[in-house]
Amino acid sequence: MTYGLIVRPILKFLDSENAHALSLKLGSKLSSTFPGQKMLSSLYNTPSLPIDAFGLRFRHPLGLAAGMDKKCEALSLWPSIGFSWIEGGGITYHPQGGNPKPRMFRSDSDRALVNRMGFNNPGAVETRRKLLETKEKGSWPRTPLALNIGCSKIAMSDNKPEEDYIATLHQLWDFGDMFVINVSSPNTVGLRKLGESNKLDRLLSSINEFRSNRDDTRPVLFKISPDALDDEIEMMVDIAVNNGIDGFVAVNTTTARPRPTSTRSRRAFSESGGLSGRPLRARSLEIIRLVYKKVGKNHPIVGVGGIDGPQSAWDAITSGATLIQLYSALVFNGPAVVKKTIRGLKRRLQQEGIVNIQDAVGIFSDNNR
Numbered sequence: 343m344t345y346g347l348i349v350r351p352i353l354k355f356l357d358s359e360n361a362h363a364l365s366l367k368l369g370s371k372l373s374s375t376f377p378g379q380k381m382l383s384s385l386y387n388t389p390s391l392p393i394d395a396f397g398l399r400f401r402h403p404l405g406l407a408a409g410m411d412k413k414c415e416a417l418s419l420w421p422s423i424g425f426s427w428i429e430g431g432g433i434t435y436h437p438q439g440g441n442p443k444p445r446m447f448r449s450d451s452d453r454a455l456v457n458r459m460g461f462n463n464p465g466a467v468e469t470r471r472k473l474l475e476t477k478e479k480g481s482w483p484r485t486p487l488a489l490n491i492g493c494s495k496i497a498m499s500d501n502k503p504e505e506d507y508i509a510t511l512h513q514l515w516d517f518g519d520m521f522v523i524n525v526s527s528p529n530t531v532g533l534r535k536l537g538e539s540n541k542l543d544r545l546l547s548s549i550n551e552f553r554s555n556r557d558d559t560r561p562v563l564f565k566i567s568p569d570a571l572d573d574e575i576e577m578m579v580d581i582a583v584n585n586g587i588d589g590f591v592a593v594n595t596t597t598a599r600p601r602p603t604s605t606r607s608r609r610a611f612s613e614s615g616g617l618s619g620r621p622l623r624a625r626s627l628e629i630i631r632l633v634y635k636k637v638g639k640n641h642p643i644v645g646v647g648g649i650d651g652p653q654s655a656w657d658a659i660t661s662g663a664t665l666i667q668l669y670s671a672l673v674f675n676g677p678a679v680v681k682k683t684i685r686g687l688k689r690r691l692q693q694e695g696i697v698n699i700q701d702a703v704g705i706f707s708d709n710n711r
């Protein structure tokens with residue numbers, strides 16, 4: 343209510359990226375004080391709907407998708423608006439400014455964003471320092487934290503991507519409850535080529551070796567591009583499973599464009615970059631179903647792409663996603679989308695006569711084999 347009537351109209355007059363930075367700053371400040379946290383928690387009070395995945399317990403399935411908190415600077419904010427887990431980053435080893443601005447565009451009529459941020463982030467060493475500081479200040483979130491790992495632009499041109507990923511993991515390993523290997527962002531030239539079989543095998547086997555040397559069972563997930571063909575995805579899933587990957591995130595943003603429904607959409611869609619939000623939903627569901635058909639529940643899937651309420655969350659879960667995430671809906675619907683989604687999921691389970699959300703995972707796919 344407050345968000346739709348007051349905050350969103352104000353943010354609409356700001357350029358998308360400035361609006362984002364401002365919201366993060368204000369939210370982070372508010373959530374770092376006890377009264378602020380209390381106020382946010384009572385505004386965005388989200389019921390629990392516990393689910394287990396990757397050896398961890400989640401208060402409910404819905405987490406914050408990668409890219410919203412690239413610097414891991416607002417970790418206390420996300421749980422106080424209801425998210426049950428956070429994916430911080432994408433983080434690269436080297437600090438990067440990203441692409442020139444403007445690089446984020448919105449289409450309200452299509453509920454879609456186009457971005458070409460280009461892994462703007464302070465780099466792994468500074469992120470480690472920030473995470474350590476957050477821990478020492480006692481403001482570490484009480485929810486699982488996943489870290490999204492990308493590749494520095496310079497390592498792409500030096501042809502040393504594995505070294506870059508490993509150097510980042512080395513800095514951040516002690517801080518993440520899970521890690522997401524990202525070769526699927528469309529905004530770093532050559533990154534998606536790391537999904538080709540030889541390159542992917544080399545990358546994921548060096549990550550697996552890194553983990554074995556650490557004698558640690560921390561889960562490592564692989565994030566899928568919606569623009570890969572189905573047989574390419576099946577090939578990537580095979581390579582990932584052979585190299586010890588624990589689960590999959592489906593999906594990243596797309597370079598495809600739907601038909602725009604307004605002039606503003608036409609303008610946003612004509613920009614280069616990755617599209618997210620409602621138009622991504624159908625392809626995301628297809629890929630969740632494809633991956634679930636291959637790996638079942640042995641390698642849990644995180645469903646992401648156009649989730650903005652109970653129905654889209656239900657569709658992702660029943661297609662095979664154990665956990666879900668959103669980004670764009672937070673921009674268009676505001677923070678209340680989290681509690682509305684979980685309340686709606688709870689109601690849906692009751693209607694279907696399912697006691698435990700875990701039992702809803704994949705039921706659509708299982709019934710349509």
Ligand SMILES: Cc1cc2nc3c(=O)[nH]c(=O)nc-3n(C[C@H](O)[C@H](O)[C@H](O)COP(=O)(O)O)c2cc1C
Binds near residue numbers: 410431432594622668
């Ligand atoms: C501005 C922006 C930046 C993003 N940055 C990253 C990133 O660094 N790493 C990544 O794996 N995904 C990134 N994503 C993709 C999201 O994590 C998510 O996969 C995608 O937006 C689809 O979800 P949605 O439809 O709920 O937005 C970004 C998305 C947006 C809109």
